[in-house]
Amino acid sequence: MRHWLLKSEPDVFSFQDLQDRPRKTEPWNGVRNYQARNFMRDGMTLGDPGLFYHSNTAIPGVAGVVRVSRSAYPDPTQFDPDSEYHDPKSDPAAPRWLMVDVTWAAAFPRFVPLETMKQDPALEGLWILRRGNRLSITPVDPDHFDRICHLGGLKALPQ
DSSP states (O other), X not given: OOEEEEEEOTTTSOHHHHHHSGGGEEEOOOOOOHHHHXXXXXXXXXXXXXXXEEOSSSSOEEXXXXXXXXXXXXXXXXXXXXXXXXXXXXBXXXXXXXXXXXXXXXXXXXXXXXXXXXXXXXXXXXXXXXXXXXXXXXXXOHHHHHHHHHHTTOOSOOO
């Protein structure tokens, strides 16, 4: 099992939006970075936990935990000319872009702001804290994952 951080802009799709979805599940579509795609394709497996991170907002940070509920499969938005994620160079016979499904697992009693994570020496090396990181999906060391859950007030990860 690996751990992940998944970024979304809350005005586009928030952690609350995920919680409000039927079955609390949503496809993680629209990823258009090869490294993030490769993380989904080669690294993510069913049941992997992830931190749901709100980016590009006044106070960015982690709102809670999700789980990978479907392994990587072709992202249909790449073939839809009306989608903002359309990729006219992607071939349906060999799709370029993938997505996974994620399911809401637990909300943090306390939102964990990026600034809090930056100031915590136990989180040194966390990918999201690297200068210039723009990936929407990154791996997270299990100790970092546990520390962020602790900062968020989550005592135990639901099964």
